[in-house]
Amino acid sequence: MFLGSRDLRHAKGRFALIGGVVALITLLVVMLTGLAAGLGRESVAAVSTMPERGVSQIAFSQPAQGQKVGFDSSRVASSAVKDAADQPGVTEVTSLAIAQSRVSVDGVRSAVTVFVVEDGSFAAPSGVRPGSVVVGSGLGKDANVAAGDSITFGDKSVRVQALSDDASYQHVPVVWMTQTDAKAGGVQTAGGTSLALLKTDGSFDAAAFEKQSDLVAMTPNDSLSTISAYQAENGSLTLMRVMLMLVSALVVGAFFTIWTIQRTPDLAVLKAMGARTSYLVRDALGQAAILLLIGGGLGTLIATVGGLLARDVVPFVVSPTTTLVPLVLLVVLGLLGALVSLRRIATVDPNSALGAAR
Structure with missing residues (x-):
């Protein structure tokens, strides 16, 4: 040189x-x-971190004509969740409903996305149980919420068990809560997004699962492309x-x-x-x-x-x-x-x- x-x-x-x-x-x-x-x-942290809790597949309902498979259009019935548990390669199934709601913190209302899971669901973050929720750290910053505080949905008050950096969905803080608390707090899940979360073993075959259950299975990572905003x-x-x-x-x-x-x-x-x-x-x-x-x-x-x-x-x-x-x-x-x-x-x-x- x-x-x-x-x-x-x-x-x-x-x-x-x-x-x-x-x-x-x-x-x-x-x-x-x-x-x-x-x-x-x-935009996707609440979904992309699901494999850490054992979720290997996300099952969506078949889209209506003119729609694509994804979170926005999925409406998985409870009967379909039960049928999914009987499919080869599926070891455990739990339902997930996603709804938009508003939470009250010291009288101030904030918009959140609620991830409603079954009581004792394997897919929920640690600390989610009746009367106890896990919320996104974004809500902690916006509404000055800390672990141990109480937040209110309708007439139902729940305790914040933990704040999570991985609890956000489409740029909105996520609140993970049980079906019992969601029902008591008036969180409207009917007509919203509903999914089946699967824990599978090595024998699971996505094509065979779709044919037998009429649900479309994707890995959490592959499913991110179906989130329109992301x-x-x-x-x-x-x-x-x-x-x-x-x-x-x-x-x-x-x-x-x-x-x-x-x-x-x-x-x-x-x-x-x-x-x-x-x-x-x-x-x-x-x-x-x-x-x-x-x-x-x-x-x-x-x-x-x-x-x-x-x-x-x-x-x-x-x-x-x-x-x-x-x-x-x-x-x-x-x-x-x-x-x-x-x-x-x-x-x-x-x-x-x-x-x-x-």
């Missing part, structure tokens, strides 16, 4: 400018990635991240193309002195890699610090997946963009280039 290192030292302004652009693009991509992960978690927002944010990464590759490629044109006489001298094309290519790619790593690393660092400071205010996830993965992708795409300039390095003719420089 003889020529590349000299360029970096003697053209600090140009490289600082393009490095700053790379840092800004990386900052935007990492911030969007962390925000997308945070928003996605708020699908729409995740698709939009993913498109924005992809476009920013493509812009990064375009900007880096354009910069190094122009930079290679400007230093054609230097490349011609090196070729005339016997430098191999492979050496010059490695030199150029090394220069691009240093620029991308410094600019991208700086942008990632700023985004990580900003995310850590902001995650108490906005949903933001800081993890290797939301920081290091975008950085690696941006470096790889930037190097691919820099490859555009290598054709000129490979085809430059020392005699004509030196003659044009005189």
Whole structure:
């Protein structure tokens, strides 16, 4: 990297400018990635964490004509839940009803999503039993609720056993409660979403289950794509991240193309002195890699610090997946963009280039 290192030292302004652009693009991509992960978690956390409590399949009712299988359209009857328990590979079944409701905390009403489970359900978080509920931490922040406090549904007062960071659904705090408490509190589950949650063994076959029970079974992870709000927002944010990464590759490629044109006489001298094309290519790619790593690393660092400071205010996830993965992708795409300039390095003719420089 003889020529590349000299360029970096003697053209600090140009490289600082393009490095700053790379840092800004990386900052935007990492911030969007962390925000997308945070928003996605708020939208589906109550569902995505079900496997931790033994739920391996979620059974939906067959959709009506013109509708798709999913949480919005599922209406699983209690008889279908009982029939599901008799299917091969199913070891345990419990019902789940999802309803929108309002809870009163010290006279102040707040909107919540209620996940109503059978008394003693294996799918409920620890602490859910008659008279005791588990609520999302979002309600704790919005309504100043803490473990041990009482909240009221209608005329029914229940005790908050615990606050959970994983109790949210479509950006609304979730309250896990039993059917007994839901009925006493006037929570309306009739006509709302109803599902069957299955615990299965290795012999379970989803296709055979659907044929025999007339229910559609999906893993909790696969079922996330049927949550309309999650699908729409995740698709939009993913498109924005992809476009920013493509812009990064375009900007880096354009910069190094122009930079290679400007230093054609230097490349011609090196070729005339016997430098191999492979050496010059490695030199150029090394220069691009240093620029991308410094600019991208700086942008990632700023985004990580900003995310850590902001995650108490906005949903933001800081993890290797939301920081290091975008950085690696941006470096790889930037190097691919820099490859555009290598054709000129490979085809430059020392005699004509030196003659044009005189």
